[in-house]
Amino acid sequence: MIRVSGPSLGPFARDLLGREPIPRHAHYGPVRDEHGEILDHCLALYFPSPHSYTGEDVLELQGHGGPVVMQLLLSHVLQAGRALGLRMARPGEFTERAFLNDKMDLAQAEAVADLIDAGSAQAARMAARSLGGEFSAQVHQLVAQLIEVRMLIEACLDFPEEELDGLESFGFADRLERLSAALQSLLSRARQGVLVREGMNVVIAGEPNVGKSSLLNALARDDIAIVTDVPGTTRDRLSQAIVIDGVPLNIIDTAGIRETDDPVERLGIERARREIEKADVVLWLADATAGTVEAGPTDPVVMQIISWATAAGASLLPVLNKIDLLGEPEAPVGDDRLRLSALTGQGIADLEQRLLSLAGWQGSAEASFIARERHLEALREAGAHLAMAAQVLEQGPELMAEELRLAQQALGSITGTFTADDLLGEIFSRFCIGK
Numbered sequence: 414m415i416r417v418s419g420p421s422l423g424p425f426a427r428d429l430l431g432r433e434p435i436p437r438h439a440h441y442g443p444v445r446d447e448h449g450e451i452l453d454h455c456l457a458l459y460f461p462s463p464h465s466y467t468g469e470d471v472l473e474l475q476g477h478g479g480p481v482v483m484q485l486l487l488s489h490v491l492q493a494g495r496a497l498g499l500r501m502a503r504p505g506e507f508t509e510r511a512f513l514n515d516k517m518d519l520a521q522a523e524a525v526a527d528l529i530d531a532g533s534a535q536a537a538r539m540a541a542r543s544l545g546g547e548f549s550a551q552v553h554q555l556v557a558q559l560i561e562v563r564m565l566i567e568a569c570l571d572f573p574e575e576e577l578d579g580l581e582s583f584g585f586a587d588r589l590e591r592l593s594a595a596l597q598s599l600l601s602r603a604r605q606g607v608l609v610r611e612g613m614n615v616v617i618a619g620e621p622n623v624g625k626s627s628l629l630n631a632l633a634r635d636d637i638a639i640v641t642d643v644p645g646t647t648r649d650r651l652s653q654a655i656v657i658d659g660v661p662l663n664i665i666d667t668a669g670i671r672e673t674d675d676p677v678e679r680l681g682i683e684r685a686r687r688e689i690e691k692a693d694v695v696l697w698l699a700d701a702t703a704g705t706v707e708a709g710p711t712d713p714v715v716m717q718i719i720s721w722a723t724a725a726g727a728s729l730l731p732v733l734n735k736i737d738l739l740g741e742p743e744a745p746v747g748d749d750r751l752r753l754s755a756l757t758g759q760g761i762a763d764l765e766q767r768l769l770s771l772a773g774w775q776g777s778a779e780a781s782f783i784a785r786e787r788h789l790e791a792l793r794e795a796g797a798h799l800a801m802a803a804q805v806l807e808q809g810p811e812l813m814a815e816e817l818r819l820a821q822q823a824l825g826s827i828t829g830t831f832t833a834d835d836l837l838g839e840i841f842s843r844f845c846i847g848k
């Protein structure tokens with residue numbers, strides 16, 4: 414599809430289509446080049462401002478879709494619109510204009526990109542809800558409550574102290590507490606949204622032959638088709654993406670990390686190290702048949718991987734594999750490692766639940782909309798200002814008013830009420846072209 418957006422596209426659309434387009438009607442017909450030769454038969458849709466995606470006049474042309482014919486159409490459209498200053502759109506520019514023309518707020522605009530980039534069905538559904546305004550509505554509700562408190566404070570500032578019975582009469586402490594509680598609950602739901610968007614990184618570490626690849630296959634079993642069919646789901650050669658309960662998991666492969674003096678291999682190890690340092694969880698896999706209850710890993714490579722990951726903040730999850738080979742299925746006293754068999758699948762479901770709970774996943778019921786790290790930061794910042802407002806309550810309304818103003822500003826940055834231009838550039842440049 415070729416999409417054109419801008420002010421006053423009416424005459425341009427009429428010339429291009431050879432007829433007056435009826436707004437929001439589908440027109441089928443030939444599009445001709447400057448010599449009157451047919452380039453393609455297209456379906457054309459014209460959306461006059463403001464009832465369009467961008468809020469400007471928009472013309473959409475659907476051709477037959479082959480790369481050559483689309484390129485011909487595109488060149489022709491660009492040529493025909495030269496007098497209008499028509500040019501190729503920058504990545505995300507349509508959505509950026511939609512935002513600037515108040516067709517959607519910033520959280521919704523980000524959800525457009527998240528919908529397109531969704532790595533799981535769950536992520537796509539949640540992005541669709543954010544795009545529909547579910548997250549923004551929650552933010553607006555908080556802002557409305559905040560404004561109410563700010564108005565009361567402004568009233569306090571306007572009246573000299575002797576005319577008021579002190580700040581207690583307004584119940585500020587209670588109001589601030591309710592606001593903080595509502596903010597914390599939104600933060601917790603937004604965290605789920607970030608988890609579904611960004612997934613979690615898991616490193617599987619263990620000696621050779623303990624069953625690392627077998628475990629990866631067992632985890633990926635329901636999912637391998639999705640993973641291999643969707644290009645881009647595997648982000649890196651060193652990692653593999655799988656989805657558990659809608660949460661994307663990026664499993665980082667540590668095979669091939671063995672000590673070496675070879676400078677080329679060492680480069681590979683450095684890369685692997687950077688991947689490992691991104692881990693949220695390091696899963697230490699050991700062979701249940703290998704005997705004694707160990708206090709910890711002894712293999713130097715495994716120890717190295719675990720220390721890289723945990724130093725960077727990952728949690729350690731010890732797991733025993735191959736329990737199908739044990740005559741004695743019960744764990745020995747003092748060994749509380751997760752026990753499973755990658756071969757028979759026994760214990761895999763438990764492992765999946767442990768991984769999800771380590772990531773902070775609270776179940777899909779909690780996660781209704783997609784969110785980004787940027788949103789969490791804004792919510793945390795607003796929370797800090799609310800806490801500060803409660804602390805300075807005793808010191809009079811002025812300080813509190815300022816903290817609440819800053820809290821509102823932080824919340825406003827989520828929906829784009831207060832947002833710096835460079836942040837907008839950063840957000841929209843990550844879109845693909847044409848969106």
Ligand code: GDP
Nearest residue numbers: 621622623624625626627734735738754755756
């Ligand atoms: P890696 O070197 O750690 O990746 O280990 P592999 O996944 O290649 O497994 C090494 C060997 O152990 C293979 O022959 C697997 O079939 C076998 N294996 C892996 N997991 C299990 C298990 O749970 N039970 C049994 N009986 N064998 C397993």
